[in-house]
Amino acid sequence: MAERITPRSQDYSQWYVDIVLKAKLADYAPVKGCMVVRPRGYALWERIQSVLDAMFKETGHSNAYFPLLIPESFLKREAEHVEGFAPELAVVTHAGGEKLEEPLVVRPTSETIIWSMYKKWVQSYRDLPLLINQWANVVRWEKRTRLFLRTTEFLWQEGHTAHATEAEAAEETLRMLGVYRRFAEEFLALPVLAGLKSDSEKFAGAVRTYSIEGMMQDRRALQAGTSHFLGQNFAKAFDVAFQTKEGGLDFVWATSWGVSWRLLGALIMTHSDDKGLVLPPAVAPTEVVVVPIYKNDTKDKVVEFARGFHRRLREHLRAEIDDDDANSPGWKFSEWELLGVPVRVEVGPRDIDAGKVVLARRDTGEKISVDAASAPERIRELLAEIQTSLFERARSFRDKNTFKAESFEELKAIFDGEGGFVEAGWCGAVECEAGIKEATKATIRALPLDSPGASGSCVSCGKQAVVRAVFARAY
RNA sequence: CGGGCUGUAGCGCAGUUGGUAGCGCGCAUGGUUCGGGACCAUGAGGUCGCCGGUUCAAGCCCGGCCAGCCCGACCA
Numbered sequence: 001m002a003e004r005i006t007p008r009s010q011d012y013s014q015w016y017v018d019i020v021l022k023a024k025l026a027d028y029a030p031v032k033g034c035m036v037v038r039p040r041g042y043a044l045w046e047r048i049q050s051v052l053d054a055m056f057k058e059t060g061h062s063n064a065y066f067p068l069l070i071p072e073s074f075l076k077r078e079a080e081h082v083e084g085f086a087p088e089l090a091v092v093t094h095a096g097g098e099k100l101e102e103p104l105v106v107r108p109t110s111e112t113i114i115w116s117m118y119k120k121w122v123q124s125y126r127d128l129p130l131l132i133n134q135w136a137n138v139v140r141w142e143k144r145t146r147l148f149l150r151t152t153e154f155l156w157q158e159g160h161t162a163h164a165t166e167a168e169a170a171e172e173t174l175r176m177l178g179v180y181r182r183f184a185e186e187f188l189a190l191p192v193l194a195g196l197k198s199d200s201e202k203f204a205g206a207v208r209t210y211s212i213e214g215m216m217q218d219r220r221a222l223q224a225g226t227s228h229f230l231g232q233n234f235a236k237a238f239d240v241a242f243q244t245k246e247g248g249l250d251f252v253w254a255t256s257w258g259v260s261w262r263l264l265g266a267l268i269m270t271h272s273d274d275k276g277l278v279l280p281p282a283v284a285p286t287e288v289v290v291v292p293i294y295k296n297d298t299k300d301k302v303v304e305f306a307r308g309f310h311r312r313l314r315e316h317l318r319a320e321i322d323d324d325d326a327n328s329p330g331w332k333f334s335e336w337e338l339l340g341v342p343v344r345v346e347v348g349p350r351d352i353d354a355g356k357v358v359l360a361r362r363d364t365g366e367k368i369s370v371d372a373a374s375a376p377e378r379i380r381e382l383l384a385e386i387q388t389s390l391f392e393r394a395r396s397f398r399d400k401n402t403f404k405a406e407s408f409e410e411l412k413a414i415f416d417g418e419g420g421f422v423e424a425g426w427c428g429a430v431e432c433e434a435g436i437k438e439a440t441k442a443t444i445r446a447l448p449l450d451s452p453g454a455s456g457s458c459v460s461c462g463k464q465a466v467v468r469a470v471f472a473r474a475y
Numbered sequence: 476c477g478g479g480c481u482g483u484a485g486c487g488c489a490g491u492u493g494g495u496a497g498c499g500c501g502c503a504u505g506g507u508u509c510g511g512g513a514c515c516a517u518g519a520g521g522u523c524g525c526c527g528g529u530u531c532a533a534g535c536c537c538g539g540c541c542a543g544c545c546c547g548a549c550c551a
Binding site for chain 2: 004011013014017028032084087088109138140142143144146149150154156203211222223224225226258259260261262293294295296299325327328329330331332333334335337346348349350351358441475
């Protein structure tokens with residue numbers, strides 16, 4: 001039977017859920033809000049991990065691991081931090097058959113336990129910088145969950161760095177934002193807007209929060225990664241001071257930054273279509289699949305050829321072959337499209353006789369017949385083309401749906417319509433930000449880093465703007 | 476935490492005025508097929524979300540509970 005995917009035009013949310021379930025990326029777990037990542041989804045996460053991890057190492061970071069359970073009192077040391085996270089904590093009160101003296105919080109993020117350790121490890125400027133990342137699971141008891149985008153438990157990485165100077169920490173914050181941006185654009189083919197968060201959107205306990213924001217196909221924004229400049233907030237809360245080179249005593253300057261498996265949600269909602277998943281080749285666990293097409297009398301010849309061809313492909317590519325007898329070629333075509341494999345090779349008796357194979361692109365559906373001998377090279381070119389083309393397509397969609405608004409009426413009109421990213425002047429007042437959210441459901445996604453700065457008047461109150469802000473409805 | 480919807484085979488669903496459960500897909504076996512989701516035959520698979528009530532009899536009626544998803548407010 002056709003595994004029907006709800007079309008995007010009919011119900012975008014349901015389309016997203018259908019893709020996740022039917023492309024076998026994940027499934028609902030028995031616990032509310034929790035999700036099982038299936039092998040096809042986990043393979044994607046592993047690709048993300050391996051590339052990002054290499055980028056972190058290149059920028060001087062090392063991996064470590066801190067415990068899942070955090071003494072409840074640690075969370076309370078930083079006032080804003082506890083206020084921000086308290087409502088969504090899972091707390092262990094009993095263990096080993098007894099009530100615990102002090103409840104243990106299942107980490108919603110690891111700043112507090114990490115800074116409690118940094119206190120032991122940092123005495124001198126010679127101990128700095130401390131550049132540590134961890135790959136971990138965290139738990140946040142969210143009211144409303146969505147596969148990959150917001151689950152009760154999720155996998156992520158969190159970098160936590162300690163520096164001797166404010167400037168160095170500020171530089172680190174932006175460096176890692178840059179790493180995220182480059183990773184999103186070059187690897188995931190996601191064009192992202194990099195910028196500063198407004199105070200109301202910043203991380204609980206941060207001085208400044210930066211993020212990268214992608215535009216999904218429904219024109220809503222998705223925060224795809226964050227990098228926080230924490231100032232000396234956590235150093236003060238955990239009393240992490242060090243001897244400076246000059247002999248003085250100073251609190252350490254900090255950053256933290258993270259991306260989660262939410263990136264998979266961003267990938268899906270940016271590139272996929274009504275036939276299923278569409279993956280950028282760089283992230284696709286399988287880059288190319290070979291589908292032999294045969295009748296009874298040609299089966300041996302075709303399968304043998306296809307297997308040989310597959311072996312050649314495997315020398316340089318992540319290649320699979322689907323020579324399962326149970327399904328027809330048409331069924332296989334649809335199935336591999338659903339699973340998002342970027343290039344499909346079709347090999348039948350006609351092709352073999354002509355010394356050709358057919359290459360089918362997942363992103364455009366286009367098919368070309370090429371010489372079998374040069375096909376592996378042609379496939380590699382095609383994969384590169386697909387990678388570029390997906391990025392360009394997404395960027396062009398985003399640019400087409402990015403607007404400037406000079407007045408509240410203009411801004412409102414855009415969000416009364418299809419929405420998108422709207423750049424507008426902002427005076428910096430929380431009342432104006434809240435008023436716009438009230439009227440349009442759009443929030444400030446970012447104050448763009450490459451923005452020309454203040455110009456014109458605030459889109460809400462009309463006073464002199466201090467920054468240009470990008471508004472959008474967000475996930 | 477509000478609003479909506481839904482719990483019946485692995486999945487999607489039907490089940491009439493209450494009468495003791497069925498369809499499609501999938502799955503298993505065998506055979507025929509195979510260039511865009513093939514077909515035939517045979518077969519396996521169910522404490523109808525849970526508890527209680529009404530009744531000779533409950534998937535269906537009544538009461539309560541639980542769970543899940545989707546939509547909002549809050550968040551990666």
